[in-house]
Amino acid sequence: MTVSIEDLRQRAQRRLPRTVFDYIEGFSDDGYTVTANRQSFDRYLFRSRALVDVSAIDHSTTLLGEPLATPIVLAPTGLAGLLAPRGEELAAKAAASRGTVFTLSTMSIGTIEEVAAAASTPLWFQLYIWKDRSVTQSLLDRAKAAGYRALCLTVDVPVMGNREQDRRNGFTVPPRIHFANVLDVLRHLGWVLRMSSSPRATFGNFVGHPALTRTDAVGVARFTNHQFDTSVTWKDVEWLRSHWPGPLVIKGITNPEDARRAVSLGVEALIVSNHGGRQLDFLPAAIDLLPEVVDAVEGRAEVILDGGIRRGSDIAKAIAMGARACMVGRPFLYGLAADGQAGVELALDLLTSELDRTLALLGRPRLSDLDRTALRVDAPASLEPRTSQRHGATPTSMRPVGGTHDT
Numbered sequence: 001m002t003v004s005i006e007d008l009r010q011r012a013q014r015r016l017p018r019t020v021f022d023y024i025e026g027f028s029d030d031g032y033t034v035t036a037n038r039q040s041f042d043r044y045l046f047r048s049r050a051l052v053d054v055s056a057i058d059h060s061t062t063l064l065g066e067p068l069a070t071p072i073v074l075a076p077t078g079l080a081g082l083l084a085p086r087g088e089e090l091a092a093k094a095a096a097s098r099g100t101v102f103t104l105s106t107m108s109i110g111t112i113e114e115v116a117a118a119a120s121t122p123l124w125f126q127l128y129i130w131k132d133r134s135v136t137q138s139l140l141d142r143a144k145a146a147g148y149r150a151l152c153l154t155v156d157v158p159v160m161g162n163r164e165q166d167r168r169n170g171f172t173v174p175p176r177i178h179f180a181n182v183l184d185v186l187r188h189l190g191w192v193l194r195m196s197s198s199p200r201a202t203f204g205n206f207v208g209h210p211a212l213t214r215t216d217a218v219g220v221a222r223f224t225n226h227q228f229d230t231s232v233t234w235k236d237v238e239w240l241r242s243h244w245p246g247p248l249v250i251k252g253i254t255n256p257e258d259a260r261r262a263v264s265l266g267v268e269a270l271i272v273s274n275h276g277g278r279q280l281d282f283l284p285a286a287i288d289l290l291p292e293v294v295d296a297v298e299g300r301a302e303v304i305l306d307g308g309i310r311r312g313s314d315i316a317k318a319i320a321m322g323a324r325a326c327m328v329g330r331p332f333l334y335g336l337a338a339d340g341q342a343g344v345e346l347a348l349d350l351l352t353s354e355l356d357r358t359l360a361l362l363g364r365p366r367l368s369d370l371d372r373t374a375l376r377v378d379a380p381a382s383l384e385p386r387t388s389q390r391h392g393a394t395p396t397s398m399r400p401v402g403g404t405h406d407t
């Protein structure tokens with residue numbers, strides 16, 4: 001039975017070849033940050049109120065002026081179309097059916113146009129700035145023409161983080177079968193068969209780009225490090241501000257100074273994020289970064305949190321600290337791998353119903369009832385840095401997420 005995000009994670013793990021599952025779970029270096037993202041939620045405990053009328057729970061909100069039926073937005077994730085054929089389209093449809101936003105990654109398998117055609121929800125487009133600025137310009141033009149509502153500039157990938165497991169696995173796009181993984185791929189023939197109906201297994205927005213030929217498989221880090229511009233600065237944010245007609249969101253803010261600067265340039269929303277622990281290791285947990293960014297912004301932009309959300313209670317804590325909404329990455333990818341669109345819907349439903357239960361038990365029936373008085377900060381949990389090399393396991397599997405089973 002699937003009653004938690006952890007259950008979905010285990011189903012995803014069973015359905016996917018190991019190299020693909022490892023890519024989702026991937027983290028940089030020693031995995032301090034990916035572990036901290038989960039463990040730090042445990043430092044914040046609730047203060048509940050008794051005898052409050054909680055007969056009408058309301059978890060709806062607005063984001064960038066649009067209504068959201070749930071404060072959970074789907075984060076941009078590259079290569080989601082490797083988990084299920086037309087994976088990005090399925091996830092976008094799931095978001096639409098649950099009244100929330102899907103964010104399409106620059107590095108998706110499905111194209112900007114395909115995903116826009118599949119979904120009837122406000123879509124956001126996540127941008128990585130390419131060295132070849134004509135590529136960047138064309139991405140913007142395509143996203144604009146396809147009706148994407150907001151542009152989400154990710155600023156924490158000047159270079160790709162050190163994903164050691166992907167390197168050990170020789171993970172490429174398209175994924176290759178080689179001596180070391182042939183048995184594992186054979187054990188997941190269901191995935192192979194399902195994916196045979198996928199229109200492609202490479203970065204859809206760049207088909208035809210000279211760097212991506214039909215026959216060559218490319219390493220993700222190698223490819224992105226060649227294509228992404230390492231010289232991006234605030235000047236580019238100013239440029240985007242004047243060239244993108246809709247709301248501008250910056251993803252990957254960890255420092256209050258940067259938050260103030262973004263706000264001064266008229267950015268409408270900030271995403272406090274350490275990229276799910278996949279980029280700079282030894283950044284603090286996302287939830288610990290949140291309060292100082294919220295305080296720096298002083299209500300002049302909306303603040304979104306992502307990183308480590310696996311429970312509705314995590315969302316309640318982030319909103320109590322001042323987040324307007326949360327993004328989830330891996331939780332919806334687990335759902336997508338486990339059961340396509342229905343799996344993404346299940347991930348959203350599980351988190352939303354856990355949030356509802358938390359609001360009722362807390363005695364704060366509406367999201368707007370949540371503020372910092374709903375929380376108390378406990379002693380820091382001890383965070384043990386761990387090396388993937390030493391333990392050969394991913395951090396999320398080392399500590400049961402949600403206290404069910406471990407693998």
Ligand SMILES: Cc1cc2nc3c(=O)[nH]c(=O)nc-3n(C[C@H](O)[C@H](O)[C@H](O)COP(=O)(O)O)c2cc1C
Pocket residue numbers: 023024025037075076077078079105106107126154251273274275276277278306307308309327328329330331333
């Ligand atoms: C498989 C995978 C691919 C990702 N690809 C992107 C991407 O293309 N662009 C981006 O801005 N963030 C990307 N991220 C980061 C997510 O948007 C998000 O910040 C992170 O997953 C949040 O942490 P969580 O997975 O614990 O929810 C990716 C994350 C994962 C797990």
Ligand SMILES: CCCCC(=O)C(=O)O
Pocket residue numbers: 077078079107157220224275278
């Ligand atoms: C697939 C290209 C990069 C995606 C990304 O940002 C990530 O893996 O975290």
